[in-house]
Amino acid sequence: MDAKLTQHAKNVIKAGSDEAMRLRSDFFGVEHLFLGIVREKECKAMQILSEFNIDAQAIKKEIEQTIQQQEAFRTINQEKDVPLLKQTERVVKLSFLEATELGVEEIGTEHFLAAILKEGNNLVSNILFGNGLTYDIIHTWIKNSIENNDEEDEFDFDDKKSDSNPFNESDSIFEQEDEEEDSVFGKKIPLKQSNKVSNFKTEKKPTPFLDNFGKNLSQQAEFGLIDPIVGREKEMERIAQILSRRKKNNPILIGEPGVGKSAIAEGLALR
Numbered sequence: 001m002d003a004k005l006t007q008h009a010k011n012v013i014k015a016g017s018d019e020a021m022r023l024r025s026d027f028f029g030v031e032h033l034f035l036g037i038v039r040e041k042e043c044k045a046m047q048i049l050s051e052f053n054i055d056a057q058a059i060k061k062e063i064e065q066t067i068q069q070q071e072a073f074r075t076i077n078q079e080k081d082v083p084l085l086k087q088t089e090r091v092v093k094l095s096f097l098e099a100t101e102l103g104v105e106e107i108g109t110e111h112f113l114a115a116i117l118k119e120g121n122n123l124v125s126n127i128l129f130g131n132g133l134t135y136d137i138i139h140t141w142i143k144n145s146i147e148n149n150d151e152e153d154e155f156d157f158d159d160k161k162s163d164s165n166p167f168n169e170s171d172s173i174f175e176q177e178d179e180e181e182d183s184v185f186g187k188k189i190p191l192k193q194s195n196k197v198s199n200f201k202t203e204k205k206p207t208p209f210l211d212n213f214g215k216n217l218s219q220q221a222e223f224g225l226i227d228p229i230v231g232r233e234k235e236m237e238r239i240a241q242i243l244s245r246r247k248k249n250n251p252i253l254i255g256e257p258g259v260g261k262s263a264i265a266e267g268l269a270l271r
Helices: 007-022 029-039 044-051 056-071 086-101 108-117 123-130 137-150 195-199 209-211 219-222 235-244 263-269
Strands: none
Touching: 007 044, 029 044, 029 056, 029 108, 029 123, 029 137, 044 056, 056 123, 086 108, 086 137, 086 235, 108 123, 108 137, 108 209, 209 263, 219 263
16 A cells, blocks of 8 residues: 655654664664654644643653663664564554545654554553543544644644655555655653543544444455464354354354454454
8 A cells, every 4th residue: 555654754754763773672663653753843743742731751751761671681773774563564554544534645643643542552552541642532633633724734733745755665564566656664651631631522433332342354454454364264264154144143252362363353354
């Protein structure tokens, strides 16, 4: 899938890579992406954090302390490029999905922030969740911003287009057929929660319970967010047969945690 980044988003990725190098990390993680956002002070993601009174600098210090504890016994990374963590790839792909859903042609820093919260299983999202900031709040903020500022950016935080790519083509996580297209490659801290967060009304969705407690596996499979499933063909075929019945067509997967129940469901979505 092809996608374009705003200039601020490109700067964030470059800054995140620099942060990973500075902190001697062996990979480019979600936390480094957030540190890149903090360095890009005049981007929409930083404006969102400021508007909801989230202290980005305090979060930055917490992240740096956590990384330094993890990297204390590792050798200094002397590689020119830091490889992307799978989780970071997933966040960037989710940001593409977010921009597509909102009808936006370019991925901005605000989509990175929304994707970090939507992915949910990372240090940054844990901290933001602890301060009352959720994916639904960010998603609604972005949507309202688009609707209210179609022609003029009210806050003067315009993300500008750019044709430059901060990553080499080999590092791109988006498959491309046109080489000329732009491509992209815990702990909680005591922060003061903004009243805007608690009073912010999120958009009502037609299926709120499904959205909150479930995942659209078909959509994730369509955008390449599900890895190939190996060795579960028999189980998937059996479930497909049950689902095809006119009656008694509700299969139930039972088993201990980690035996592969979710993998079977994801495998069906890939079919």
